[in-house]
Amino acid sequence: MHVLVSGGAGYIGSHTVLALIRAGHSVVVVxxxxxxxxxxxxxxxALAGQQIPVQAFDLTDRDKTDRLFDTEHVDAVIHFAGFKAVGESVAKPLTYYTNNLDTTFSLLRAMERHGTPKLVFSSSATVYGPRSVLPYREDGEEPIEAVNPYGRSKVMLEHVLTDVAAAAPALKVALLRYFNPVGAHPSGMIGEDPGGIPNNLVPYIAQVAVGRREKLSVFGGDYDTPDGTCLRDYIHVEDLAEGHVAALEYLTTATEPARAFNLGTGHGTSVLEMVHAFERAAGRPIPYEIVDRRPGDLPVSYADVSRAAAELGWRATRSVDDMCVDAWRWQSQNPEGYPDA
Structure with a gap:
């Protein structure tokens, strides 16, 4: 298939571009x-051994989006483009709702006009709210909800995409709810390069390990968990990328208009367990201190991944140690992240 990858230069998008090419698909990145x-x-x-066409524009521009579909025969779209920082979404909710919804609406209109029948959507585990029952299931009794504007934009878009797919029999949509992506490509050439202060645990640990930051602040050490720190379902970004390819290929024979899938490992790893795994990978201690809990953090979050295994034929195979080894290789080879130019 010829696949349009929106947000294909980002962390998860870039790894998925390589996974698509490895699987024999061609791509165009926006x-x-x-x-x-x-x-x-x-x-x-360099990693793909081929030129990758890239279009640099904002997908909220409907005219440019439509013109792209005029010039490219697009068999499917994998949609990553969107703002994703939870804290920033609380401070700038209108910015988040406008961007995350409008990019999707722009793509949907172009797909409808040009008859593009497949969409894999980057959703999030943030659609599971405090009433959701562990392990989180796609068909849980509680409705999906969220506690911040970023998560609510994903909830809204899951409803929009489900409604649009139900009204357009030719359209099939996979809604991928992924948990905590970490790690990097094993070459160390591409990885996670957050702007400013990292919002996520592992990039922060990596920057401490490489000397960019003094120490890690662990938010809360008194949760009802084995070591008192929060448990999260961490997934290697390479496993996640392969999950997108599996979802894309599933859509060829899908019978349901829209279907949600959890992409995770199915078990939780604590903050301190991740710190110690990174220490093993880097061969050095990671200074940290326990500080007050952070408002809004859930003590435990992990997925039921049986649907993805049964229907996509996909399961995460890489360990937490693999994640940390690859993340450290990326960070140690690129201590300041990607160059600006």
Missing amino acids: DDFSNSKAAVVGRLE
Whole structure:
């Protein structure tokens, strides 16, 4: 298939581009580089051994989006483009709702006009709210909900995409709810390069290990968990990328208009367990201190991944140690992340 990958220069998008090419698909990337660096493109081409067409524009521009579909025969779309920082979404809710919804609406209109029948959507485990029962199931009794604007934008879009697919018999949609992506490509050439202070645990640990930050603040050490710190379902970004390819290929024979899938490992790893795994990978101690709990953090979050295993034929295979080894290789080879140019 010829696949349009929106946000394909970002962390998860770039790894998925390589996974698609490995699986024999061709790609065109659309990215406005608001949350990524142009330098990733050359590295992707070096790893793929081929030129990767890239269109640099904002997908909220409906005319440019439509013109792209005029010039490219697109068999399927994998949609990553969107703002994703939870804290920023609380401070700038209108920005998040506008961008995350409008990019999707723009793509849907172009797909409808040009008869593109397959969409894999980047959703999130944040659609599971405090009433959701562990392990989180796609068909849980509680409705999906969220506690911040970023998560609510994903909930809204899951409803929109389900409604649109139900009204357009030719359209099939996979809604991928993924948990905590970490790690990097085993080459160390591409990885996670957050702007500013990292919002997620592992990039912060990596920056402490490489000397960019003094120490890690662990938010809460008195939760009802084995070591008192929060448990999360961490998944290697390479496993996650392969999950997108599996979902894309599933859509060829899908009978349901829209179907949600959890992409995770199915078990939780604590903050301190992740710190110690990274210490093993880096061969050095990670300084940390326990501080007050952070408002809104759930003590435990992990997925039931049986649906993805049964219907996509996909399961995460890489361990927490694999995640940390690959994340450290990326960070140690690129201590300041991607170059600006």
